[in-house]
Every structure is written in C-alpha cells, then in structure tokens.
Amino acid sequence: MTIKRLFDIPHYALEKYPKTDMFVTKYHGEWKKTSTQEFINEGNKISRGLLKLGIKPGDKIALITTNSRTEWAIMDFGLSQIGVVSVPVYPSISPEDYEFIFNNAEIQYCFVSDKELLNKVMKVKHNIPSLQGIFTFDKISGAANWSEIIDLGEDESTQIEVEDLSNAINTEDLATIIYTSGTTGRPKGVMLTNNNIVSNVLGSIPRIPKKKSLDYKETRALSFLPICHIFERMLFYLYQYNGFSLYFAESIEKMGENVKEVKPHYMTVVPRLVEKVYDKIYNTGSSAGGLKSKIFFWALNLITKKKSVSKPSGIQELIADKLVFSKWREGLGGEIITLVSGSAALSTRLNLMFQNAGIPILEGYGLTETSPVISVNSFEKMKVGTVGVPLDNLQVKIQEDGEITVKGPSVFKGYFQNDEMTREAFTEEGFFKTGDIGHIDSDGFLQITDRKKEMFKTSGGKYIAPQTIENLAKASKFIEQIMVVGDGEKMPCALVQPDFEFAKSWAMRNNLNIGSTPAEIANSPELKQRIEKEMDGINEHLGNWEKIKKIELTPEVWSIETGLLTPTLKLKRKAVKEKFIALYNKMYEHHE
Structure with a gap:
C-alpha cells in the first residue's frame, strides 16, 4: 500500500507488521500492551x-x-x-x-x-x-x-x-499545528500537512539502521522526549512504519529504570541528556575508589585519545571494553542499536566517546518548520562533528551570508494566521530560511556553526558565535549551563550556572567550605576561581576577540520552570539576561 497520509501508517503496520505490543505504557507499576x-x-x-x-x-x-x-x-x-x-x-x-x-x-x-x-x-x-x-x-x-x-x-x-x-x-491537507516555544516572543503556529511529515518519515527511513538478525516482533524503541515535539513525533511514525514496538517511558527521571526494563534497540535523545548520562557514568566511575577508579580513568583516557570512530582493536582496547564500556552499554539496557540525537548541537568529544564505547549516536538536524529532519548521519555515511548529509528528497542551499536554506516536500505550509511572518521565512526562490549558519563540506556533510539570530557584534565590530563557545564550555564538569554575552559591549563575558552537585563533591574532596545552597555556592570565591581556570583552558581554543574575559556565577538553577529554558532545553537568552542583569552589569561595570 502507498503511504500518503499520517493515518495510512498504522494500516500499513497492521498489514505488514502486526504485533501484540505496538504501543506499551506503564500504569500503576505495570506495562500495558496495545x-x-x-x-x-x-x-x-x-x-x-x-x-x-x-x-x-x-x-x-x-x-x-x-x-x-x-x-x-x-x-x-x-x-x-x-x-x-x-x-x-x-x-x-x-x-x-x-x-x-x-x-x-x-x-x-x-x-x-x-x-x-x-x-x-x-x-x-x-x-x-x-x-x-x-x-x-x-x-x-x-x-x-x-x-x-x-x-x-x-x-x-x-x-x-x-x-x-x-x-x-488529501496529502496537502493540514494535519497539525505545532506551536514552537521560541526563545523570544509569543509561540508561532507551524502548519504541517500530511505530506510534510510523511515525506520526512520516508526520507529518514534509509538513515536508521536495522539489524538483519532481529525480528520486527522483538524490536523495541523507548520514547521519553515530549511527543508534542516534532523530532520525537516524526520518529513515533517512523517506528510504526518499521513495525517497532514503542514503549513510553514514565518520565525522564525514571528513564534509567525504564531502560533496564525495556532494553530498547532505539532511543531518541537530546544533547543535554547525553551530557547527563555521561556525568552519571563519570561520577560513578570516579567515586568507586581504589582499583575500580584507576581502571575507569585508564579506559576513559584510552578512548579520549581516539580521533575517529572504530571498534576496539589491540589488547588494551579490548580489555577496556570488557571491563568498562560493556557496563556503559548495560546501563542503557545492553541492546542499543543506535541513539538518534537532535534538537541542539552534540559535543564532538562526547559523540566520539560514546561511539567508541560501542554506543552509536546518529546526530541529525532540523526544525519544526521542516518536519523536522533536514540532514542526519547514518552508519553508511557518518562524520562526527557534522549533522550528516541532507535527506535525498531535500535541496539545501547555503546563502551568501552562510545561512542554511532548504526546499522540499517536508518544508511547512506557513505560520498559522500570520502571512507576514510566513513571507519573511522564505527567500525569493522559495527556500526556507533556517536562521542557522553553516556549510556543506567537500564530502557533502552539513556542519552547523551557529544561530544567525544569536550571533552578535562587540563594540569593536567583531562577530561572536556564542553557541560554539558554550558547547566547548559545557564539556566541563563544573558548568551545567552557560550563556555568552557581549552584544555591543567591548568584550565577550559569560553568565555561568555551576553544576551545584558536582561543585559540592569537588569542595568535599578538597576540604573546602563553599556552602550548601545554590546562592552560597555561587558566591564562593574558590569555585569562581576554579571555573575561571576552566575558562582559561577553553580560551586557548578561541581567537583573541572571542576569549571570555569575565564570568559571573548565577545563584539558581536554569530550568523550564524558572522560565530560563525552552521546553526543548534551549536557552531563553533574553530571559536569562533580564533575570541576572545585576551580574551582567557587574561584569561590564555598568552603573544602574
């Protein structure tokens, strides 16, 4: 049967992949199959x-x-x-x-x-x-x-x-309106047709690997990202199309427990989650003590040196895999074929580390307006540090200013009841303007460098791409969140939310008293000095005009609840600056 509309997918699944556990949800401690x-x-x-x-x-x-x-x-x-x-x-x-x-x-x-x-x-x-x-x-x-x-x-x-x-x-009939949270202003209603999403599902299918020895009746995916987000939702349809069972996790908090119960083959992740999984692994390994910690750091050091993805080779790597990295895989259920990462940039360092630990991650890129996938890596064509090759049914064009633009069947119909904003979203040739800056390399891989809207100019006329610096900084154990600032100012600085839990354990190990509440910890001169040392290391990789000159630590957690992050965990830059304006003014010596 030909799939043209979203509701064709379950009928196709019934015809080709009937199963007893198409969807599975946990109610009152028991998994209920449908x-x-x-x-x-x-x-x-x-x-x-x-x-x-x-x-x-x-x-x-x-x-x-x-x-x-x-x-x-x-x-x-x-x-x-x-x-x-x-x-x-x-x-x-x-x-x-x-x-x-x-x-x-x-x-x-x-x-x-x-x-x-x-x-x-x-x-x-x-x-x-x-x-x-x-x-x-x-x-x-x-x-x-x-x-x-x-x-x-x-x-x-x-x-x-x-x-x-x-x-x-009809295939061109409106199927859904998804309101994007946006990092500024009121939500915009993105109109997606049946064809928009179906063409994205069909275009993405060849990129998701299948294990030939695994029967469809045994294939499981675990979903814990919000299904209202187009990234998770498109994969929800893709899993149905492939006949995979979809288990819905109870919550992100219970993900660790659910992963062990479900033993999934596929999961979608956002970079923040990969960072949190790694932090948990690191804290477990470093606090094990004695020989266990020594083995953990030895193994970590071994794969950190690897600059490309490869299977374990040589006696040392094989021992490290057996003693350490097999435990990482067990922690994710032991049967993962691949994780699919989207929504924000994944650190190349973490991506390489997970891949070389035997946990493949396919990093992709897209927006709600593109249903969402524009490009994604695959097992056949992968380059860590890029978001893969654009889908075969899309045309990607880099404009003169570096902006990524796209045309094709999965590009949205327009913003609901907002013709002016719809017109502004497209070039004269009909390409959708993503607002992201990037380039396509000689092998056809797309690389994102920054958000066009988030780039700013210092008073010296130099352009700063904050996301690049922030992604480098978030590799530090001490830094939970960071926002680079300096639009129109003489130099770039940064507001930093420390990882309060890690800071406490660091202080304990070093016999320091930095307090226990976020406010007390953020006020600690010792911690600030230590994070400044981290920033010095990051500055070594930056041009002189990009180097972070000053930082201030914020006294509370940045979260969705406090209005500082969007539901997909992106920074609400305007809100962060407004919330911590006193710290901003202190860095730039502005007197209110």
Whole structure:
C-alpha cells in the first residue's frame, strides 16, 4: 500500500507488521500492551465518537500530556483520519501561553493527561470562547474522561462515515499545528500537512539502521522526549512504519529504570541528556575508589585519545571494553542499536566517546518548520562533528551570508494566521530560511556553526558565535549551563550556572567550605576561581576577540520552570539576561 497520509501508517503496520505490543505504557507499576489491531479499533472509536460530538474536518483539538502515553497515540490517529487538525501543546508552558495558543488556533476540545494539566487549562478556560470541553486521560473526580468519547464511538454502524472522510483527505491537507516555544516572543503556529511529515518519515527511513538478525516482533524503541515535539513525533511514525514496538517511558527521571526494563534497540535523545548520562557514568566511575577508579580513568583516557570512530582493536582496547564500556552499554539496557540525537548541537568529544564505547549516536538536524529532519548521519555515511548529509528528497542551499536554506516536500505550509511572518521565512526562490549558519563540506556533510539570530557584534565590530563557545564550555564538569554575552559591549563575558552537585563533591574532596545552597555556592570565591581556570583552558581554543574575559556565577538553577529554558532545553537568552542583569552589569561595570 502507498503511504500518503499520517493515518495510512498504522494500516500499513497492521498489514505488514502486526504485533501484540505496538504501543506499551506503564500504569500503576505495570506495562500495558496495545496491539496493532486494538490501536486501530480504539482510534476508530475516537473518530466515530468525535463525529457524534459534532466535530468536523478542519476543526482543531489540543492534546497535552505530561509524559507520552498510548492514549495520545490513539487520539492522534483518531483525529487525523477524519481530517481534524491536532494541536499538540507542551505541558510545561505557562497558562498564559495556553490561552494564547487556544485562542489563536480556535481550539474546540482539549485532551489532557492529568489533574495538574487540567487545573492549568481550567485557569484560563473562561478566556477561551471557542473551548467547548476538556477531557482527561487519567480518571479524575468531576472531570470528563476520554473514555466517554470511546463509549460514544462504540457503534460501528457509523464507520462508513469515517472511511468516507478518510478517503477525501488529501496529502496537502493540514494535519497539525505545532506551536514552537521560541526563545523570544509569543509561540508561532507551524502548519504541517500530511505530506510534510510523511515525506520526512520516508526520507529518514534509509538513515536508521536495522539489524538483519532481529525480528520486527522483538524490536523495541523507548520514547521519553515530549511527543508534542516534532523530532520525537516524526520518529513515533517512523517506528510504526518499521513495525517497532514503542514503549513510553514514565518520565525522564525514571528513564534509567525504564531502560533496564525495556532494553530498547532505539532511543531518541537530546544533547543535554547525553551530557547527563555521561556525568552519571563519570561520577560513578570516579567515586568507586581504589582499583575500580584507576581502571575507569585508564579506559576513559584510552578512548579520549581516539580521533575517529572504530571498534576496539589491540589488547588494551579490548580489555577496556570488557571491563568498562560493556557496563556503559548495560546501563542503557545492553541492546542499543543506535541513539538518534537532535534538537541542539552534540559535543564532538562526547559523540566520539560514546561511539567508541560501542554506543552509536546518529546526530541529525532540523526544525519544526521542516518536519523536522533536514540532514542526519547514518552508519553508511557518518562524520562526527557534522549533522550528516541532507535527506535525498531535500535541496539545501547555503546563502551568501552562510545561512542554511532548504526546499522540499517536508518544508511547512506557513505560520498559522500570520502571512507576514510566513513571507519573511522564505527567500525569493522559495527556500526556507533556517536562521542557522553553516556549510556543506567537500564530502557533502552539513556542519552547523551557529544561530544567525544569536550571533552578535562587540563594540569593536567583531562577530561572536556564542553557541560554539558554550558547547566547548559545557564539556566541563563544573558548568551545567552557560550563556555568552557581549552584544555591543567591548568584550565577550559569560553568565555561568555551576553544576551545584558536582561543585559540592569537588569542595568535599578538597576540604573546602563553599556552602550548601545554590546562592552560597555561587558566591564562593574558590569555585569562581576554579571555573575561571576552566575558562582559561577553553580560551586557548578561541581567537583573541572571542576569549571570555569575565564570568559571573548565577545563584539558581536554569530550568523550564524558572522560565530560563525552552521546553526543548534551549536557552531563553533574553530571559536569562533580564533575570541576572545585576551580574551582567557587574561584569561590564555598568552603573544602574
């Protein structure tokens, strides 16, 4: 069968890869499996139930879940096959952003996972005239449950209506509106058609390796990134297409536990998570003490010296793999074929280290507006430090100023109700402007150097690319987050959020009293001096105009909750600067 629309994918999976555990979610300590046939049956009930509610093609329904789960998948299928536009929303955004999105998209019904999200939406419900009802996945006293829609759709006699609507859906019809969090301003509604996402799934499939000896019935992927994010969502469709079982992790906090239970073959990751996994490995190895720590550091030193990816060779590397790196792989379940990394730049050092420890990482690149993958590495064509070769069905053009632009079937339709912003997003030739700076090397690999919008000029007229410096700095154990500043100033400086836990253990090892609260730790002269030493090492790799001249340590954790990071853990630069303006002024000796 030919796949042209999103809802064709489960039907293809049923025909080619029927299985008992298409989706698996943990409820009250037990993994509950949903078969391919059950998934389609439940999705059909949702479609029929919504039609009875009076929903029609083109209407908008919001889906919000704290953690990805089977109910979200069933809703997505049920909506798409009757032409309803899904609007997946991040659980972590503010009630004000919910209000803006719901009004902008004219949301009629909303499905939320739990009580906390229900309360969040209820806070602003009275300001959203289009919102007719809210349903929950969890059973909550006094709240309408999603099972009511399933009950409404039990009668199969109206299935012909569902099929008629499905047959009328065109590949170019709008499938979803995804509101990008953005590092500045109000969210923008990215309109993606069926063809946008389907063409991206089909274009990405050849890049994801399969193990010939592994039966599809045994193949598992673990999902813990927000499914409202297009990166995770596109892979959610790709896994279905390939007949992989998709297990939804309970939460990022329980990921370690879930990985050991599921033993996945595939996982999508963001660089911050890879950094955290490595930090945990490093802390375990360094605190083991005695001979164990000596062996750990010896093995680490061995692979850190490797400048390219290769299997263990020679007696030393084989011993290191047996004693140390096999434990790393066990920590990720022991069966990983590959991790797929996206959303931000992955440090080349960490990428090489994981690959040489036998944990492959395929780093890719894309945006919500490109559904999302523009390029991704594969086992056949890989170059660490790049984001791979562009997909075969896309055309990538580097503009004169270095900006990466792209044209092809997965490039979005436009921003919802914002023609002006849509026009500004494209070149005269119809290429989408990514806002990223990069180049394609002689082997055809795409390399990202910075965000166009984030580059700034010092008062001396020199351009600074902050992300490059920040990625170097985050390799330090002492630095959890860093933001390079200096737009219009005489020199670049940096605001640094220390890794407070690591700082405490460092102080203990060195018999230093740096306090216990983030505020006390950030105020420690000894710690600041130590981090300045780290920055000196980083400055050695930078041009004179790029060297970080001063730093200040911030007294609190930068997080989504504090409004300093986006839901995909990117810096909200404006918010960080505003929050720590006193420290910024201190570095530049500005007097308020």
